[in-house]
Amino acid sequence: MARVLTLQGEDFPRWYQDVVAKAELAENGPAKGQQVIRPAGFALWERMVEEVDARIKSTDTDNASFPLLIPQSYLSREAEHVEGFAPECWTVTHAGGKELEEHLVVRPTSETVIGEYMAKWVKSYRDLPLKLNQWANVMRYEMRTRLFLRSSEFLWQEGHTVHESYEDAHEFTLHILHEVYRDFMENVLALPILAGIKTVEERFAGALNTFTCEAIMRDHKALQMGTSHELGQNFAKAFGIQYLGSDGKQHHGWTTSWGTSTRMVGGLIMGHGDDAGLRVPPKLAPIQAYVMVVKDDAATVEAAEKIHAELKAAGIRSRLDKRGDVAFGRRAVDAELKGYPVRVEIGPRDLAKNEVTIARRIGEVGKTSVSIDGVSKAVAEALELGQQALFDEAQARLDSCTKEVSTLAEAIEAAQSGVAKVPWDLVGVEGEKQAAGEGITVRCL
């Protein structure tokens, strides 16, 4: 079999580039740092959106849409925020053939414009909590870019909420971190997460605290997969988000913001991919079963169509490949590269025995013959075992590169040498503050 990709062990970054290109996931856009997300890559993102959106909705957060362009003056209202984002902005100066009175920036994030509207909509404690989310494109100027991981434009979801108290806002920030982000990443993406807190230097511009979900990639480096920010009253004060409390007095709200982006596609690639290409966890996979004819004679195609229909009826996301004009071996290598969890291969020889071949890309890798009657069951089982196997593999990697500690003091000590894993419960709010005071991010570095 011809080698399609650079080996991971040889050059991990080049392997990544190869997978993105050869699996036709994305390529560079015409202007600096932009990306074109191709159908195979976008299908992965669409599934992420579907799963994350359902979890966000389950927190009673509503989707909405705010403008792409933000007046420059909005950014300046929160001092740390403008300092953090101004150097990264893309600026619209002209429209309709003339210069604009006030220049507008393409949103690098929407705290400011959403803050402006929240201030109008929030009047009384009865309006709280106000929980909004948007799926949107944002832009930040980047000198060095990598597809999905760091690009000038990316797609993301940004949640923005206002609460009555510090406690409510704090609890919601953590609820999103754990019940939305970590739950999705561990149970769908099959990537165990280290939940950490960012140091003063790394935290979001204008935030009190930034919490992060980090996953360990196959090169043993950590990748930030999502963040949840406690913004305290900074934005509420800058934008005048005030409410009449049940005590009859005016109070500033407590806001949060939180986001996950197309960077998760990069995390999926580097967290599970191997020398043969992508490996997509079944619960995420847009294509879970890839039904292939070995030859395209009428009987084989008919059998394949029947099996494809049966798999779909069983709730399995199946795709049918009945091309006889592309060599079987080439199609099989391409299916490995694209990371489909299970292939169902159907040829005249199998059919003569009333069987098909199940080829597993994950879990107990390899091929098995099963009777045609048992295809749906065999595929469903392979998908379930494969999902668990990918998670176990990632968990073992995470364990091997982190040091377990049982007290906060130990954790802070271990972190001095760059490695620490602390049970979240152990840390708590006080622990977070203390760790942050010591300048520590709890992650595998």
Place this chain on the structure above:
Amino acid sequence: MARVLTLQGEDFPRWYQDVVAKAELAENGPAKGQQVIRPAGFALWERMVEEVDARIKSTDTDNASFPLLIPQSYLSREAEHVEGFAPECWTVTHAGGKELEEHLVVRPTSETVIGEYMAKWVKSYRDLPLKLNQWANVMRYEMRTRLFLRSSEFLWQEGHTVHESYEDAHEFTLHILHEVYRDFMENVLALPILAGIKTVEERFAGALNTFTCEAIMRDHKALQMGTSHELGQNFAKAFGIQYLGSDGKQHHGWTTSWGTSTRMVGGLIMGHGDDAGLRVPPKLAPIQAYVMVVKDDAATVEAAEKIHAELKAAGIRSRLDKRGDVAFGRRAVDAELKGYPVRVEIGPRDLAKNEVTIARRIGEVGKTSVSIDGVSKAVAEALELGQQALFDEAQARLDSCTKEVSTLAEAIEAAQSGVAKVPWDLVGVEGEKQAAGEGITVRCL
């Protein structure tokens, strides 16, 4: 009952503004012509996206994502296109604190950038048809704007395809018009459609032909709800989209593009809304049944929760309102304003008789008592009848303001006085050309 809205008969545009504001659908953004789509408005759009996206996918079109910013030089490659769009562009001149070598425009539409990539991806006739779609934001500078109907930034889907021949491209343009757009608009939005062809002056910049879906609003004006363009070989030539044919020779592809946008939300409002507010067709409605407690005593709330759960189990999109601290009358008026097709009202008096009240906003308007056991069935029936009633009402309006003709010649004559309705089959490709030659758009003007 206090009047919440301007009456339609008094001032239709002001009624529209009132509904958009009072039902909390959208408001103006900070910069000129921008819009903020609020949760109630965005939920309508999300349902449109869900339904239209499923229909697009059923045509074997794949979703993808192309960059927001397009180099100015791209626009210039197709002469008519640059002439049509240049005056409407929003331009990014600076990024990362310095001026860009080439200015970039915020996409007004993506034919040019997608054409550039299609040229790379299409090599042989085996790569055709290539069918792509993206859900994206676009911007066009507008002097006079109206929320949803005409805004500087809007959300849309834009499909872009390349085909081997004129016939394939033509057929696909019409397939999208009828099987995707018209099917969605008639069967989900409950708005009967006049499918027409744009005159030379009105057609898309660079297109051979622009087909349009027009619906008749309650003020008897037509609104363009979606368009499908045959681009001929204009963009293929400008961007070098060429393929090696089965004849061993190089040919230029034939491209199409087609779009629907958040303007459809405006069409929904004006196509069905009445003096009490929105009326949302059940098949679209994010909230089909609104379960309300009359009082929030424990027994009533418990019964309401049970009915809400039962409706959801029956596949009905239900929302529960168990607020006892807002007057029932005010909540009922608000539910009318928001256009929920059916309310299920539950109070102690109903419960004593083991009944609830079904209030219909559409169809046979009014209230009926039904036994608690029969709620799901009664709601499902009311939704089905309501969907049909809204469609019938819109169809009657369309019939009353169009003139039926049976030949193309009659149609062209009738169109001179501004009114014509021609069966599509009668027109055909030749008819379209002839009608276009006479400068006629087949719509209710």
